[in-house]
Amino acid sequence: MAKNWRFKKHSILPGFGLSLGFTMLYVSLLVLLPLSMIFINTSSMGWADFWATVTEPRVVASYKLSFGAAFAAACINVIFGVLIAWVLVRYSFPGKRVIDGLVDLPFALPTAVAGIALTTLYTENGWIGQFLSFKVAFTSIGITIALTFIGLPFVVRMVQPVLQNLDQEMEEASAILGANRIQTFFRVIIPEILPATLTGFALAFARALGEYGSVVFIAGNMPMKTEITPLIIMTKLEQYDYAGATAIAAVMLIISFVLLLLINGIQWWTNRKFVHN
Template sequence: MQRTLSKTTVRIIPGFSITLGFTLTYISIIVLIPLFCLFIYSTELSLANWIKLVTGKQFLIALSLSLTTALTSALLNAFIGLLFAWVIVRYRFLGRKIIDTCIDMPFALPTAVAGIALTAIYAKNGPIGQLFSIKIAYTPIGITLALLFVTLPFVVRTLQPVIEDLPHELEEAAKILGATPRQTFIYIILPAILPAWLTGFTLAFARGIGEYGSVVFIAGNIPFKTEILPLLIVSKLDQYAYEAASAIGICMLVIAFILLFIMNLIQRRLNRAIVKVR
């Protein structure tokens, strides 16, 4: 009976050759060819100028600031996003749908609008900024806040379906067997959500490195202080240094690729470990 069903199975999507050809063509036109052209254009910069650019103080400070703020916002949102996803899935309360909708606002709202709003709120004379003794806008703190706003949905929307699929019976069984809430989370819930959690963190981190629209206003673009890599690229374009801007873009591309590749390797190993345990 099983052999008969396998032979008569109807594939809704066309065969492997057609789908693979379409996939490769699409990804080449949309992703690979533009990136390859960017790489070719950056080769117009001499090797000496390449080395001078990537070892310069301005580039290194911008790189450090981009990685630090992106990592900080991704780590914070990894925990905040988990709490949001858990509350939305596991609890029913008045206004839950509104909160669930608001999480997607960074996706729909233009990032420049978000940057203007955050700058107006957290500036020294803003309604929130004036409540703090420390300066928020035009500092790395303000950049981190902007990235927190932009990257939160990546974590929440990645974790939400996984938490929805978690069977409540496992938690109830652990409670009956005498497990504490902490033990239940560490040994039952965490292994199930860890791959998705890591994916959400990776997406938030990658988005934070390349974010521009929401950061450009609240950062202030102060050289050697609040100038991140995307802002440095725009500065080079304003100076008509297109080769230098392309070179910085290639550096960002390489860094993002390495980070995503490492995270994907870790995620695959976690998935294999979970499958072996099961």
């Protein structure tokens, strides 16, 4: 009778219990504890004061602008991010590596520098703004442009590896079976890159919601018109209204969490649907 020998698997990393303990400690100190302080500080306000603060017309207008501009910028980044990733993966041309490196520039560039540069370009007498028949700087359009600028790398870098690993024989097989380019794109390529695209959208959207430096210059910061929510939070902090600042931050945090949870749910449903198909 053969004996069943069990050998202990050695791992480079510590065991599950120790690794999980370090993970929870790390997440708690850097994520959960700081976020919990927002709700702890907000709890010092009464419900009436909290509701009056977060529903003030000026604050509500900033919610609409921040979420609307962030959503619009993320949608733009999905379209052009997929296009840029496709060009960088499928074509060879002079300067390709330079363009590939420039995609990551918003990651390294200080946001204040980006804001000043965009404002200089899009003011009425700027290099680009002087040729436009409509005003860009100090409007919601300028805010959307700034948020698009800082969010583009997220979509490109999420979709690019998927396209690199996509077997082109699948496209050739689709063409052999009689599908045209549009059918191949929507039935073969889109299902493969859709999960990565949704992830890029979520990252770009989340990044845009909390952006401050690159927006504050080009926005003009006009109350009820071009004032974003992070600026209102900063203003309240400068006025030592910590409870009011954390109350608005708590609302932003809850709405952002719900939206990201919804996006992740759509991504899970998409993965499940295409895997089963």
